[in-house]
Amino acid sequence: MLRFLGFRLLRAAITIVMVVSFAFVVLRLSGDPAQIIMGADAPPEAIAAFRRAWGLEEPLWLQYLRYFGAIFSGDLGRSMRDGREAIALVAERIPATLALTIPALLIKLGIGIPAGITAALHRNSLVDRAVMVLAVAGFTVPSFVLGLLLVLVFAVQLGWLPSGGQESWRHAILPIVTMGVGGAAVLARFTRSAMLEVLGQPYIRTASAKGVPWRAVVWGHALPNAAIPTVTIIGFMVGSLIAGAVVVESVFSWPGVGRLLVVAVANRDLAVVQCILLLVAATMVAANLVVDLLYGALDPRLRQRAG
Amino acid sequence: MRKAPLLEAMGLTRRYAMRRGFLGRPVEVRAVDGVSLTLERGRTLGLVGESGCGKSTTGRLVLGLEMPDAGSVAFEGQPMPAPGTPPWRAMRARMQMVFQDPLGALDRRMAIGAQIAEPLEIHGIGARRAERMERVAALLRDVGLRPDQAVRYPHELSGGQRQRAVLARALATDPALLVCDEPISALDVSIQAQVMNLLVELQSRLGTAILFVSHDLRAVRQVSHRVAVMYLGRIVEEGEPDAVLHDPAHPYAQALVSAIPHPGRGQRRILLQGDPPNPADRPSGCAFHPRCPVAVAICAKEDPMLKPRPGDGRRVACHVAQGEVPAPSVGRSAAGLNRPAQISKAA
């Protein structure tokens, strides 16, 4: 077990190092932060001073090493824009993001899983087809399109809800729905196919043949098995609680982590970008770890192999 | 002067490292443990045993699809060349494999004629396309299909026809040896008979030698000239099919024979206790002794050798059958099948 955990953590660390390095390279090669932050018409002396202050005149590899050294000593750096601690900047945005992503996750689970199960149990029925058409629609329409569509209908045409901002709970409804619908569609499709796969297994027939009522076959025999593949996709959704709102936050001008990321990238504000990426990678890795542990809890065949 | 046999395998051994559990240390599993066998041109050797006894691995070792950890294979008097080299490829054309599941062995997106022509192209047989097509038609006729079925796809054929197509493809390079791994066990009874008849007929016409790997003693008797019974990676008995079937010498062979379900057979079965053993957990001494109804003390300690039995020269690996130890109270009679179902194990 310990070896298993250690192995997973090592893999997680490698993933994070790669993500952070990639961001460093891309951000540094794509533009000069001094130019962008100080403005195109800033005097050259000011830009030179800015560079000196942030160590930008040193060779790239030295900056890279320095940056990593800082990370390992717990210093995630400061924003080049206002000089605040990057981590504080990011941390104060997290609640706003979670206020969208957690309700959206609940919608995904609350609609996606029951819809998938219902569709599988009534395969090829009208219900099944309706669910699948909706799922394909929800799955293929990108969230910025869906978001704009919802704004057009509920904010512009009907005037029921605000189109952007963060003043009240009513401002959160459209972004939450936008995210929830797409995720619910993915989950419904996934749950349906997992359920269909399980319902075709011989042990389901065995359960029926020994007189287990159908409801109990579904709840007691089919669902515990169908849960095993479904957990993967749920884990992925949990992992994207922080990062999954970039597009939606931009569409609805919601001041969360996602929008901070967009602004920071535009400014080549490396410390902030890195800080967010670290956070995202860490949540992903944690979610994956939980999924692996859940597998063991759900499937005794894996428990033996992993334990 | 004695001509070298077509195939001669000496002391073939194949080990795998198997990890038990995620944390478990790898355990060495000897899938095949010192198997020697000889196959003459145009003859069939039946290799029988239960799942995990190493019969399929032996088939792959003989073909050079896997390399043995010890031992050697000589084909037509020549040692097996290193895999991947041109001489190895040339030798591979002379020996072909037929698998259990014909649908899995065929490419679903390709007409069977094209699949039969493929080995011809690979091995450069038939200079022109027309020549190759003629050969494909002849091969289809050989295996009892019609030349016009060359354009059919695997899913358009029945199970028996697919196995015929697989055979035609295997025969395309005119091999001297066919290794058939459970070639009939996925087929229906009436189709099994068709394929067994076809194998015997092809052999008499083409002179192909066959290594027939099967769990089915009846089928093995039907097609083989000799039979070798395997248990846990070793050959425990070898002889003429009728001799082994009517008077099995090894207690495992006796149990195997008595387990053949047969209409109208009045004899009682010998019931073996327990499951087939795990190759990773090989018992000491004779690997069969924990399930053996006639095992004595020495069987748990000393590994019996496969050697001719005094008297009739049957090759058998068993202390009791060899008469090296006094037979236990029940006694080993020639008609060992008539034993009562439950035999108290001798101390």
Add this chain to the structure above:
Amino acid sequence: MSEPLVAIRGLAVDFGGAPALRGIDLAIAPGEALGLVGESGCGKSVTWLAALGLLPGRARVSGSVRLAGEEILGAAPAVLDRVRGGRVAMIFQDPASSLNPVHRIGRQVAEALGLHRGLRGVAARAEARRLLDQVGIPDAGRRLDAYPHELSGGQNQRVMIAMALAGQPELLVADEPTTALDVTIQAQILELLGALRRETGMALVLISHDLGVVAETCERVAVMYAGRIVEEARVARLFAAPTHPYTQGLLGALPPLDGPRRPLSAIPGSVPEPNGMPPGCAFAPRCPHAAAACALGVPEAVAVEPDHAAACLRAVRELLPA
């Protein structure tokens, strides 16, 4: 003759226009052992899945299945749930995938005990342990907490049998119970089924493609071909005097254990597709004795002797002295 335990009349099953069963008549007496033999797709498994209402929804089922006089075909789910696993139990070909991989063995056996005998908790566990003992699983107490993947194929099939015995059934339907097992394990399982039948007095339907397996275990055999029963007789009689050419073909296709080796009398061709049934007798295209009359109508089963019926025009002709 006493009332049959199960009486099937005119059972027909259709999967979206492709007939799988085309009128089955079959009776099982209390305590008897009947073998149901035929090749894949002949409908031998479908017969019992249909009788117990275990086929998927798209199957169209008609006819009648009476259990001790009571119609169960199309019965309410609550009625069927009491029959299944209670009065009629069923075990299947592949024991490893027929047990739920995420539940412990003991729980799966106890579930049947709860449904049919009202046993729960400690009582159910004790009885489950007794059942595992009865089917010959060593160390039954500890095995209760094992998962199916921790047992061998033979042991899993024993667990399936224990689960089937839990409801104290009057009939056990065993669908190819040994096909996925090794030869020596097959012998163990057949021996166990025979012993349990003697102990409990339950009837047994053994579905198999293997005439040998059926011959050793059953008293009566019904041979099926393309969704119909083509011959039915006591075991000894069927092997001594097979009447239907298909039965003769099946016996001829079995390699003999002794005597000179000669080509087997294989049945030519292959089984017809369900949606391409030949007119008249379905076996006629493969039959060495087929005549023009065979294509005219589906032959009805006729008694060639008491307790021996065959559905073949030749059988009828032989009955009428020329």
